Amino acid sequence: MPHPLMPPEAAIAINDMLEHCARIQPGQNVLIVAAPDGLHGGRNIVDETAIAWVQAAVQQRGAHPTVMWVDMPVRPNVIWPDIPTKDTIWRVPPVLKHAVKGADLVISHVLDLSSEEETKEWNDILSENKVPMVRNMATTAPLLCSAWARTPHELISEIRYRMAEMMKPGDRWQMTHPNGTHLEGSAGEPIRGGDSYAYWRHDGRYRPFPEGIYPAVNPLDTQGVFVCDRMMPVWARHIGIPPRFSAPLRITVENNHMTKFEGGPEAAVIERFLRELAKTVGDDYAFEIRGPHGGVHPCASVTPAQCPDEDYREFIASFHTGAVHMHLGRGGKNFAYNLHTAAEARGATLVVGNHTLHDNGRLGVLDHPAVRAVAAKYPGRPGLDGERWLYG
Numbered sequence: 001m002p003h004p005l006m007p008p009e010a011a012i013a014i015n016d017m018l019e020h021c022a023r024i025q026p027g028q029n030v031l032i033v034a035a036p037d038g039l040h041g042g043r044n045i046v047d048e049t050a051i052a053w054v055q056a057a058v059q060q061r062g063a064h065p066t067v068m069w070v071d072m073p074v075r076p077n078v079i080w081p082d083i084p085t086k087d088t089i090w091r092v093p094p095v096l097k098h099a100v101k102g103a104d105l106v107i108s109h110v111l112d113l114s115s116e117e118e119t120k121e122w123n124d125i126l127s128e129n130k131v132p133m134v135r136n137m138a139t140t141a142p143l144l145c146s147a148w149a150r151t152p153h154e155l156i157s158e159i160r161y162r163m164a165e166m167m168k169p170g171d172r173w174q175m176t177h178p179n180g181t182h183l184e185g186s187a188g189e190p191i192r193g194g195d196s197y198a199y200w201r202h203d204g205r206y207r208p209f210p211e212g213i214y215p216a217v218n219p220l221d222t223q224g225v226f227v228c229d230r231m232m233p234v235w236a237r238h239i240g241i242p243p244r245f246s247a248p249l250r251i252t253v254e255n256n257h258m259t260k261f262e263g264g265p266e267a268a269v270i271e272r273f274l275r276e277l278a279k280t281v282g283d284d285y286a287f288e289i290r291g292p293h294g295g296v297h298p299c300a301s302v303t304p305a306q307c308p309d310e311d312y313r314e315f316i317a318s319f320h321t322g323a324v325h326m327h328l329g330r331g332g333k334n335f336a337y338n339l340h341t342a343a344e345a346r347g348a349t350l351v352v353g354n355h356t357l358h359d360n361g362r363l364g365v366l367d368h369p370a371v372r373a374v375a376a377k378y379p380g381r382p383g384l385d386g387e388r389w390l391y392g
Contacts, residue, residue, distance in 0.1 A: 004141070006053050012381070013138060013149035014057045020153040021202055021209040022105060022134045026062030031103035033096065035072050035110045038139070043237075044072060045312055046109045049141040054107060066103075070096045072112045078240040079337070080276045089336040092121050100125055106133040115206050117234040117340040126205060135208045137316070142306040147299040147382040147389035148316060149210055155383055156211040157202060158374045159296045162365040163214040163357055164198035171353035173217055175292050175324065177227065177345045183253060183292070183326075185222035187352060190215065212300060212319025216293035216327070217352060222256045226289070226326055232318050232342040233311040239273045239341070241266045243314045249343070251328075257287045258328065270341075274329050277339075281332035290327035291342075292350055294358055295319040298386025321386070322361035324348040 006014075018024045034051050038044035051067055058065040073090040084090070092113075100106060106126070115123050115133065126133055138149040167173075167187055174184040190197045197215045201207055227250050230236075233243040247264030261271040278286035300319035307313050317323065323344050331339030350358040357364050365371050366384055375383045382389035 004049055006056070007145060009145040009150055010050075010053055010141060011057075013144045013146075014054055016150075016153050017054075017134065017136060017138075017209045018057055018061060020157070021207050021211070022107065023202060024058060024061045024063050024105070028063040028104040029102060030058050030063050030065045031099055031106045032058070032065055032067045033106060033108045033110055033113065034067070034069050034139075035112065036069050037072060038110075043077075044110045044112055045139050045307075045309055047140040050139055050144055051109065053141070053144065054136070058107075066099070068096065068099055070110075072110065077237045079238045080240075080273055083276060083280055084336055085280075086334075086336045089119055089121075092119070092125060097125055100129050100131055103129075103131050106131055108133055108135050109139040111234065114234065115338070117232075117338055120336055120338055123338070132205050132207060135206070137208065137210065140307070143302065146302050146306050148297065148302055151210065151297065151299045151382040151389075152374070152378045153209060153211055155371070155374045155378065156297055157200065158371050159363065159365055160211055160214045161198050161200060162368045162371055163296060163363065164196075166355035166357060166364065167197040167215075167217055167352045169195065169218075173219070173292070173350070173352040175226075175326075175345075175348055175350045177348040179227040179229075179248060179345065180225060180250065181227045181345050181348060183222055183224040183226055185256070186220040188218035188220045191218050210297060210300070210319070212295055212297045213325075214293055214296050216291045216325075219256060219289065219291065222253050222289055224253055226251045226253060226343070226345070228326070228343040228345045230314070230344050230346075232325075232340065232344070233315050235339070235341045237311070238337075239270060241269050243311055251289070253289050256289060257284070258289055259287075270328065277329055277331075277335070281330070281335050285330045285332045288330045290330055292324055292326050294324035294348075294350065295321050296363065297321065298384055299382045299389050301390045318342065318344060320346075320361075321358070321363050322346045324350055324358055 035044035038046035245266040249263040252260035325342040328341040
């Protein structure tokens with residue numbers, strides 16, 4: 001059965017992904033991965049049309065695409081109280097593991113294969129084979145046509161880099177919000193090593209599309225109160241709470257550790273989860289607060305018509321410029337998942353050193369000459385004027 005013709009909106013997004021994110025080269029072997037559960041309401045949202053369009057575009061560039069529809073293991077959404085170990089956690093399907101060995105590049109449309117939020121085994125497989133992965137989060141035809149996907153990848157990458165440039169080890173940082181949040185501390189050395197928070201992802205092992213988050217401050221001596229009302233959906237599901245809380249969660253932080261949880265039922269569940277996690281990673285890791293960082297995408301919002309799944313819409317919105325994240329807990333070497341409990345305070349103000357990174361949703365780099373120069377290269381595309389494009 002032939003797939004629908006590709007509209008110009010989707011062609012813009014896919015070509016941008018392949019040119020500026022994947023950096024496809026002629027002759028490359030490109031493995032395009034999707035999971036069939038996502039066709040039928042599962043967590044790995046996808047449609048066949050999007051995969052066919054990506055496959056055709058890869059082939060048009062002289063590369064060799066192979067599409068693999070791979071079943072992900074069936075398992076509970078909530079991962080505790082019986083937290084899986086490295087021996088009991090779900091495994092990447094062997095057929096996929098072997099397919100990576102023959103690839104020069106993977107383009108993944110599978111939420112279960114997130115290198116930030118799921119099993120550490122997937123990262124290990126990519127690293128062992130020295131294969132980069134493009135994580136295409138615009139996994140359906142309507143999402144590929146959205147302003148979120150059509151915003152120039154080069155522009156969002158530039159914003160991300162310039163945001164990270166404003167963070168320096170040793171700087172004092174402060175996060176505030178009208179909801180009562182007031183956190184402050186010092187910035188340590190970047191988590192990924194080196195003396196700079198700024199780096200490009202288009203030449204790295206992990207290449208997300210659309211781009212959306214800048215590197216997190218490595219926080220030291222954090223003190224204060226953090227109030228939030230939502231969490232990115234993947235780990236909200238793993239913990240067993242809704243992405244949007246029924247009542248605000250108020251966390252008291254002393255010397256970089258969470259010491260008190262107040263709020264509705266979500267507060268109690270999160271605290272119990274962290275206490276259970278502590279049995280695997282220890283109290284210091286389980287109750288450590290991480291971040292802050294936030295979104296860099298002015299058009300990171302889609303309508304129910306573009307994406308019927310409410311949790312996935314919430315996931316996309318977490319990349320918007322108004323989203324500032326703090327991470328609750330840290331996974332140690334004995335924890336088989338990539339712990340990514342990104343709790344959000346949308347509309348927060350974040351100051352690092354003398355730079356205001358977020359001011360109630362406005363980014364501190366929107367007037368940076370380099371950002372303006374890149375935006376000027378793409379007239380007629382969604383960009384810095386996000387409000388004009390958010391839903392189309």
